[in-house]
Amino acid sequence: MLTQSIQQLKNHKIRVTPQRQIILTYLVTHHNHPSVETIYQDLETQLPNLSLATVYNTLKLFVDLGIVIELQNGDAGTHYDFFGRPHYHVVCENCGKITDVFEPDLSSVEVKAAEISGYLVTGHNMEVYGLCPDCQKALGVTQPSDLKRLNLNLSHSE
Amino acid sequence: MLTQSIQQLKNHKIRVTPQRQIILTYLVTHHNHPSVETIYQDLETQLPNLSLATVYNTLKLFVDLGIVIELQNGDAGTHYDFFGRPHYHVVCENCGKITDVFEPDLSSVEVKAAEISGYLVTGHNMEVYGLCPDCQKALGVTQPSDLKRLNLNLSHSE
DNA sequence: TTTACTGCAAACTATTTGCAACTCA
DNA sequence: TGAGTTGCAAATAGTTTGCAGTAAA
Numbered sequence: 001m002l003t004q005s006i007q008q009l010k011n012h013k014i015r016v017t018p019q020r021q022i023i024l025t026y027l028v029t030h031h032n033h034p035s036v037e038t039i040y041q042d043l044e045t046q047l048p049n050l051s052l053a054t055v056y057n058t059l060k061l062f063v064d065l066g067i068v069i070e071l072q073n074g075d076a077g078t079h080y081d082f083f084g085r086p087h088y089h090v091v092c093e094n095c096g097k098i099t100d101v102f103e104p105d106l107s108s109v110e111v112k113a114a115e116i117s118g119y120l121v122t123g124h125n126m127e128v129y130g131l132c133p134d135c136q137k138a139l140g141v142t143q144p145s146d147l148k149r150l151n152l153n154l155s156h157s158e
Numbered sequence: 159m160l161t162q163s164i165q166q167l168k169n170h171k172i173r174v175t176p177q178r179q180i181i182l183t184y185l186v187t188h189h190n191h192p193s194v195e196t197i198y199q200d201l202e203t204q205l206p207n208l209s210l211a212t213v214y215n216t217l218k219l220f221v222d223l224g225i226v227i228e229l230q231n232g233d234a235g236t237h238y239d240f241f242g243r244p245h246y247h248v249v250c251e252n253c254g255k256i257t258d259v260f261e262p263d264l265s266s267v268e269v270k271a272a273e274i275s276g277y278l279v280t281g282h283n284m285e286v287y288g289l290c291p292d293c294q295k296a297l298g299v300t301q302p303s304d305l306k307r308l309n310l311n312l313s314h315s316e
Numbered sequence: 317t318t319t320a321c322t323g324c325a326a327a328c329t330a331t332t333t334g335c336a337a338c339t340c341a
Numbered sequence: 342t343g344a345g346t347t348g349c350a351a352a353t354a355g356t357t358t359g360c361a362g363t364a365a366a
Contacts, residue, residue: 015320015365036355051323056356077355090275099275109262110286117248117257119288120299126284128268130277141278173340173345194330209348214331235330 001084002028005067023058027082033098035077088126094135160186181216185240191256193235246284252293
């Protein structure tokens with residue numbers, strides 16, 4: 001997984017620097033959908049002189065290569081996820097937690113979209129919104145109709 | 159369509175100001191996925207004193223109500239789309255064009271995601287990436303393998 | 317050796333906020 | 342009437358960039 005991604009860098013004649021290796025390793029081994037700031041802080045012991053700009057540049061590079069994808073969860077910054085196996089995300093509209101979901105396979109949607117739109121399709125990104133189990137408990141929500149009495153900034157809750 | 163949305167504002171006891179009506183009308187009648195700046199400029203003749211902050215605030219309000227959704231197409235700002243009927247988007251990774259697609263219905267994915275994740279699901283957002291017909295022509299791309307020789311910042315193109 | 321990369325700080329820019337004036341209900 | 346809304350300007354904050362020094366290949 002890591003080796004493959006490093007090979008991918010080499011294939012593109014992109015230098016494999018310690019910073020890139022360490023950031024990539026971090027992403028491969030952490031499935032917590034970190035923000036730039038989180039990555040920066042978590043790596044400061046390993047790479048004391050690491051620059052925030054380098055984290056930005058590196059993530060952008062990985063995104064362009066398709067190794068990593070960008071996610072938004074409603075808070076300020078952008079979050080990142082190693083995309084070794086196709087999947088999509090469910091985002092909690094209350095706490096911002098992001099959960100990976102590996103089913104169903106949505107590649108058929110790409111085919112359908114290509115047919116209808118005439119685009120040459122290269123990929124997709126699916127985000128499902130809702131309330132995570134913890135927030136459901138904390139807020140006393142057990143069914144969709146309960147959402148109506150909440151003052152949350154929940155989209156789609158009419 | 160417009161009337162329904164205005165009724166929705168009233169239901170939420172949100173004031174129907176001229177700014178809100180005009181911005182809403184603009185969104186209902188324009189399917190060009192405008193940015194904040196585009197909306198602001200297009201409305202300056204109708205509302206000479208309109209503030210950019212008001213456009214931001216109004217759009218945020220509409221998004222929170224689920225009337226409008228936010229989109230990213232790779233350029234700096236955020237784009238907006240009146241969401242009167244569920245659909246998703248195909249985004250051109252070269253020129254940033256956004257195209258609406260109304261099939262297939264993806265509500266089954268919400269059900270599946272809810273089952274797997276335990277979330278109480280309230281909505282979803284699907285984005286498909288690719289090259290629009292115009293850019294395919296302009297770039298001389300006719301099949302997926304042609305993407306490899308391009309120097310575009312296309313994700314997923316390995 | 318050489319060219320790409322890093323780190324730092326400054327610059328940039330999309331978005332938010334404070335507040336006084338205003339206005340819809 | 343008065344609570345919610347607008348407009349303006351200033352503030353904020355995430356991200357990018359310029360450049361000199363550094364290091365991977």
